[in-house]
Amino acid sequence: MxxxxxxxxEKQISHLFQIFFDYVRHLVExxxxxxxxxxxxxxxxxxxxxxxxxxxxxxxxxxxFIVSGHMRNFHHDENGNEVTTDINSGPRFxxxxxHFINQSVSNENLHCITDCELLRISKKxxxxxxxxxxxSQEYTEKVLHFYLQSSKQRIIDLTTLTGxxxxxxLMKAHPAIVKNVPLIYIASYLGLNPGSLxxxxxxxS
Amino acid sequence: MxxxxxxxxEKQISHLFQIFFDYVRHLVExxxxxxxxxxxxxxxxxxxxxxxxxxxxxxxxxxxFIVSGHMRNFHHDENGNEVTTDINSGPRFxxxxxHFINQSVSNENLHCITDCELLRISKKxxxxxxxxxxxSQEYTEKVLHFYLQSSKQRIIDLTTLTGxxxxxxLMKAHPAIVKNVPLIYIASYLGLNPGSLxxxxxxxS
DNA sequence: CGTTACACTTCACATTTGTGAAGAAATCGA
DNA sequence: TCGATTTCTTCACAAATGTGAAGTGTAACG
Numbered sequence: 001m002x003x004x005x006x007x008x009x010e011k012q013i014s015h016l017f018q019i020f021f022d023y024v025r026h027l028v029e030x031x032x033x034x035x036x037x038x039x040x041x042x043x044x045x046x047x048x049x050x051x052x053x054x055x056x057x058x059x060x061x062x063x064x065f066i067v068s069g070h071m072r073n074f075h076h077d078e079n080g081n082e083v084t085t086d087i088n089s090g091p092r093f094x095x096x097x098x099h100f101i102n103q104s105v106s107n108e109n110l111h112c113i114t115d116c117e118l119l120r121i122s123k124k125x126x127x128x129x130x131x132x133x134x135x136s137q138e139y140t141e142k143v144l145h146f147y148l149q150s151s152k153q154r155i156i157d158l159t160t161l162t163g164x165x166x167x168x169x170l171m172k173a174h175p176a177i178v179k180n181v182p183l184i185y186i187a188s189y190l191g192l193n194p195g196s197l198x199x200x201x202x203x204x205s
Numbered sequence: 206m207x208x209x210x211x212x213x214x215e216k217q218i219s220h221l222f223q224i225f226f227d228y229v230r231h232l233v234e235x236x237x238x239x240x241x242x243x244x245x246x247x248x249x250x251x252x253x254x255x256x257x258x259x260x261x262x263x264x265x266x267x268x269x270f271i272v273s274g275h276m277r278n279f280h281h282d283e284n285g286n287e288v289t290t291d292i293n294s295g296p297r298f299x300x301x302x303x304h305f306i307n308q309s310v311s312n313e314n315l316h317c318i319t320d321c322e323l324l325r326i327s328k329k330x331x332x333x334x335x336x337x338x339x340x341s342q343e344y345t346e347k348v349l350h351f352y353l354q355s356s357k358q359r360i361i362d363l364t365t366l367t368g369x370x371x372x373x374x375l376m377k378a379h380p381a382i383v384k385n386v387p388l389i390y391i392a393s394y395l396g397l398n399p400g401s402l403x404x405x406x407x408x409x410s
Numbered sequence: 411c412g413t414t415a416c417a418c419t420t421c422a423c424a425t426t427t428g429t430g431a432a433g434a435a436a437t438c439g440a
Numbered sequence: 441t442c443g444a445t446t447t448c449t450t451c452a453c454a455a456a457t458g459t460g461a462a463g464t465g466t467a468a469c470g
Contacts, residue, residue, distance in 0.1 A: 077361075081365075083364070083365055085360065085361060097350075097353070098350055098353065137346070141342070141345065141346060144349045144350070145302075145303055145306075148352055148353050149303055151357060152290065152356060155356060155360060155363065156282075156288060158364065158396060159363065159395070159396030160282060160396070189364075190364070191364030
């Protein structure tokens with residue numbers, strides 16, 4: 001089964017970078033010359049639904065930017081149960097940050113829930129390109145801040161909201177996730193059993 | 206009521222820095238010369254139980270290191286209810302990071318639950334001392350990573366453990382917190398009602 | 411020393427969520 | 441297109457947690 005590197009036209013690839021640059025501009029400036037350089041160090045990848053891009057027990061090779069599609073991050077707990085810790089859609093970065101940056105063995109899996117269009121960069125290229133704003137210390141710190149803020153908000157939601165309230169909030173914030181991602185993953189992400197979430201859905205309809 | 210700057214001896218202050226340096230060494234090297242400099246830019250503060258060190262609606266002035274004592278971080282939700290987002294004991298840094306670093310108006314309160322011994326540094330001094338390892342980009346990134354990892358673990362605990370399991374885990378990891386911090390704050394931190402946590406305590410005894 | 415305020419426990423009852431099994435629906439691959 | 445597999449729903453019952461009130465400490469402060 002060939003999940004990777006399906007051949008696409010120049011135009012399609014150009015479109016990926018367009019979305020990428022539009023997204024990144026929110027956080028940092030990227031001069032024209034850097035944009036050209038990005039096209040050399042970021043690799044466009046088209047991945048089939050179901051692919052595990054990076055898996056637990058390995059050192060993750062790439063820093064991934066989701067252009068389109070849905071991905072989740074999961075691991076196994078001490079009883080062997082899958083725990084979905086994160087679900088996200090493009091455009092955005094989606095990586096096991098801590099382990100990627102430190103190149104330590106990750107306990108996390110990056111799973112493409114739907115077909116995904118990605119741009120990814122190897123650790124080597126990240127280091128080579130440290131002069132580019134995008135891979136600079138400053139940008140990294142901004143990204144980490146952003147994740148820290150989202151994590152804090154999620155903790156607040158988990159401690160103060162009921163399951164139904166958390167689901168409603170997710171529906172409003174990310175309707176595409178609720179539409180495209182299987183219920184079991186959403187349930188795990190929200191800290192609910194699939195049965196409980198199904199009941200909540202029914203109550204809401 | 207005078208909560209601040211109770212006069213202490215040279216020896217007591219020296220002890221604070223000793224604990225501080227011991228702690229920081231885990232993450233970064235600090236040469237002798239930098240240690241001397243630290244003593245100039247960090248201010249020892251002795252604070253009475255109950256003091257709100259930094260409060261919501263203001264720009265936080267200091268980056269705090271708890272030498273001893275217990276502090277919590279809380280805010281008010283849209284209904285005006287207090288939410289305790291974090292509880293910690295020294296030695297460790299305890300600051301509303303995002304808002305402090307960006308010098309934006311914080312929505313968080315830093316509350317001394319017990320008498321606390323602190324070392325704190327103003328934003329100005331942080332910038333002045335950027336050549337010291339301790340206030341460098343590298344150190345900041347390590348600290349952010351550390352917080353991100355703790356937040357992720359807390360999310361996992363909140364989604365996969367019951368209230369009783371979370372309480373037991375806290376007891377094991379931080380017995381001093383369970384002993385010294387009022388139940389209402391611990392309950393809020395664990396995402397439980399005070400009544401529920403009290404029941405859990407009873408079941409465990 | 412006594413008053414006051416706050417924190418903690420306890421209770422009965424309501425609500426939410428978990429559990430496991432069974433069947434319906436949707437999806438996948440040949 | 442047709443089985444095979446997975447996911448989703450539904451149900452009854454169990455367990456966990458929320459709620460509000462009442463009563464009992466316990467610490468703080470004058």
